[in-house]
Amino acid sequence: MDSSIAAYQHDETPRPCAGGCGFFGTAENKGLCSQCYKRHLLTAATAHKVAITEIGGALTSLKTDESEPAAERSRCSVCKKRLGMLGFTCRCGAGFCSVHRLPEAHGCGVDFKEAGKIAIQKQNPLCKTDKMINRI
Structure with missing residues (x-):
């Protein structure tokens, strides 16, 4: 102790x-x-x-700044109209006015049909089960 x-x-x-x-x-x-x-x-x-x-x-x-300048996004890519606060951005990455916002109006090269198929496949996975369960 x-x-x-x-x-x-x-x-x-x-x-x-x-x-x-x-x-x-x-x-x-x-x-x-x-x-x-x-x-x-x-x-x-x-x-x-x-x-x-x-x-x-x-x-x-x-880091290098490879994105297009903000001044280019303030005008429509087709008609060069000023977009203001609300310009529409397409999936191709360009900004458009209300007249050219649709893909058909500005000749968009994005395949929306294929993108939709991929989105549906991700949201709804395929369910497969064994087909021999109920057979004798």
């Missing part, structure tokens, strides 16, 4: 702060006092944020 008390007292001996500030550090704070430990956490957090911003900056510089 004396050995467990001695071990307990040995763990609680105060040690000076590893930061050299003159206060006592604890094992929970990696040998640092509370003030030095807070400073240590702040410097680690800011270093981590700087690394993230550098990586994010590198990723944004790699």
